Amino acid sequence: MRAADIALLAELYRDLHQHPELSFAETRTAAIVADHLRGLSFRVTEGVGGTGVVGVLERGAGPTVLLRADMDALPVREETRLPYASTATAITPDGQQVPVMHACGHDMHTTALLGALAELASQQDWQGRIVAVFQPAEEKGAGARAMVDDGLFERFGMPDVVLGQHVAPLPAGTIGLRTGPAFAASDGLHVTLFGRGGHGSRPETTVDPIVLAASVIMRLQTIVSRELAGTDTAVLTIGSVHAGETGNIIPDAAHLRLSIRTFDTTVRARVLAAVDRIVRGEAATAGADRTPLVESLHSFPAVVNDAAATARVRGLFDDVLEDAVLVDPGVVTGSEDVGVLAYASGAPCVYWLLGGSDPALFAGLESEADIAARVAELPSNHSPLFAPVVTPTLTVGIDALTTAARGWLRSTSLLV
Template sequence: KDMVDDGLFRRFPVPGIVLGQHVGPLPAGMIGYASGPVMAASDSVQVVLYGQGGHGSRPEAAIDPVLMAAHIVTRLQGIVARQVSPAETAVVTVGRLQAGTKDNIIPDTAELGINIRTYSPQIRDLVRASIERIIAAEATASTAPRPPQVTWNISTPRLVSDPVATEATMAAFTGHFGPERLLPMPLVTASEDVGIFGEAAGIPTVFWFWGGPDTQTVLSAMAEGRLDSLPGNHSPYFAPVIEPTLSTGIETLTVAARTWLQAPPAHSAATSQVPASHQAPGVQTQEMQE
């Protein structure tokens, strides 16, 4: 977003397509892909709850923001369970709760850091509104001396891998790597900001994952139904093997870039969706994930 806001597509030629990739907890050397929505939209909100501090021995003379925060954390878990249809997907996570400095002092404030993941604008709006309503209602119920401070500060749109462009790119991967190394993937509830490029420029985006962990370890976990036990991205135990991980990552982005730089007739269906002013003979590649 900072790159787009800084004039990326005003200062440089607009490419015809955006290519993105990220290593993930797939068998090393495998390539995971999906067509259409691939990864969730992400929104983060920072919350400050206001109470009235006091001595821990006299809670009746204070307004406890820690208790307020605890009720909010519990109540937030009901949004997905009771307000989002089982046919939809959403995640609400409280990743930060900070309050106080000593066990016998009731603090004046408590802070929450909340993150949500959604796939549709309707569910996104529903979850955001529910979070704000719950926070405000709990503050009122706790007789907070002032309204909470609610700041939505990070937002990433859902990542959509253009179906036509994805088909053409995966066909190139199949020809280079062989079909046995390609793996269709379900929706991923993590988020990826590379989609901002395509959205801002009005051009197709193609995104895929490639595996890093030891192949036999992952395959055994899949066969035994314990895939969730393996460390994933951002885990301190996530340690991709060097090969074939490194070579695969280099080859996938190189093959994809060469496929679109050559712009063969077989891929014209994807580029025809791009406005004529955007059909520059180039690509934009990115490897990043939040």
Template sequence: MNSSETVLAGLDSELGWLRETYTRLHRHPELSLEEHETSKIVEEKLTAFGYSVTRIGGTGVVGVLANGVGPTVLARADMDALPVTEATGLSYASAVDGIMHACGHDVHVSALLGAAKLMADGRGAWSGTYIALFQPAEEIGAGSKAMVDDGLVTKVPRPDVALAQHVMPVPAGMVATTDGPVLSAGDSLKITVYGKGAHGSMPHMSVDPVVLASSIVLRLQSIVSRETRPGDFAVVTVGALNAGAKSNIIPDRATLLLNIRTYDNQVRATVLAAIERIVNGECAAAGSPREPDFEYYDQFPLTSNDADVTEQVRAAFSAHFGADAVHRAERQTASEDFSRIPDAFDVPYTFWILGGADPDAYRAAAAKGTVSQDIPGNHSPFFAPVIDPTLSMGVQTHVVAALSYLSKEK
């Protein structure tokens, strides 16, 4: 047997507690930065497996397993749930009103715990250091930053490579990856523009922020169509425009909520600069009595996979699962904050997609052309990865990817 087969030989005997852990986490979800019970479960498991365990970034947990001379590999799972009311009807559905694991982070935690256990049990097959990192608050883009700000790079060994995965509504039993940008950068922006209030019957005495905000919305549409090079990707969405409360009162301010998605950091910088330029210009043209306010929040970095790491991991997946199970991932306009962790260490990384949808249901929906309607996506109240084979695959991908660097055969 090769090293992956050796380490994974005990997987079947671990699936019982892994399923129990997953259903427990799913039944008791916790919001971003409130993952106290989840962290406690992770701490207890890692300690029992023989890891050196440290709390970092509030509810973040890192386990380090040193096993002789060799590379250091960091594997990451996120832990937080969403403010979504579950509608799956599962026997282990959320017991917490208005909170649900609607993005599969319970799968991520369980799979990495399973990999951590097998890596500890299979130390004879590999050499180096394995780091299992459990990150809070991915959903608000704050968890990786909290861990970095709390001294992550000084509290754990510097990895040579970082690995992460995400369960998605594609058939369970498959894995997909690609080099280069795989998840977009995401920025949310609150803009407040100021006018001068007046009675609705006396508009000449006002500086109308509703008209001002409307002009801004229209002009922002030109950023993608006229300031972004054809072929480059950018999305600028105005998700909310709020001003006033009564029909005959012209208010003194308006707020706009924007969301921006890009696959290139230079494009991102250009788009954000254009937004501020347009807003400032429209305010000046309207005679706004004060400068606008810009408040950036829920910011997610670009996730761009290193080509060499991705190829090494992809080859290991193909050798283990067979080429038919390994696909090229399409770029996703969803965003993640994982990359802040390897970026803080200045090390390469790869991030892959793990299938979680029922394969038979997916095939049936694909045959009818109704995948988007019939297969619930992440953040849906109906999102529910099938436990088998999703958990088993999630453990295997982590182990196989790590051993592509740590195996004694290397």
């Protein structure tokens, strides 16, 4: 890709970074994406699954390659002090005004995919179909499912492969690719603990849901440490606790929000059953009058990279991306709903990490242990300080998507 084209894409990235939008509110981003796709002669459909955009480019008989990028941002106040830092705010569905930031790099995903599509559209030596999926609401774990439920595959066809990438604080120029489970399954739960409210001076007349919540929180921490084998992997985090409005009133209820990450379906079932058992048991012990309510906020599967397809992509990266460093990053306990697209279509999935940290920060480091230690020191995804270096992150991301897609599209240079 020409330097001038990269410069324009870099400006687009900075614009998207400066104008982030929350899940299912990505209207400006979607409009920009749709406009770029039309300029590349893609057939464009907007509003798929809410604010999703699908672009299709078809050139004769051949495989269908689904390339996916997510578009949404997070309710985070940016602290990077970059000249293109976000100062945007948004109103949430419950009426709260919050700061908004691309703290997970979805602006990089969107820009890199647009760059790869421009490259593929300019190349005339392939046959097949490219289905470009620009997905909303990955941060809610709901966007992929919304697009599938809106007829993604019925309307645009079943893919032969699902491809995508996620920026991470690895050195820019590094690609992290592994076979098998790559990103964890995610379950979000809302637990409501019902007490019996009253005056803060007379706790004996109440069932205090705050004390109950404290017991539940401590007990939940024993699931991973005492109910799973040391060889099993799971993460259980209570990220939100809310009860009461003032100090002298014991409230009627307490609310907890849980995040659960697992890789194995049996482990997942065991953790969810343990949460339900502990919540109910602690409520009974506290003498609560009402059974607690455990509600699912979202649930989506692990991202599992198909062995044969991953080997194919790894070989392509080794052959074509001469300047990229290919590593196995190990399993990622973070989650990604791109796996929904693979499960729903039955297509093999290959999803990799794209390094986004300034390579100068790793100067002089040679061992994997030293590099891993430096990565752990850097701002990670969801941090208010997270900011991928634009180059070479963008160029490597474009080249990786283009190379992987070409591995499935039928090359006309081989036809006679």
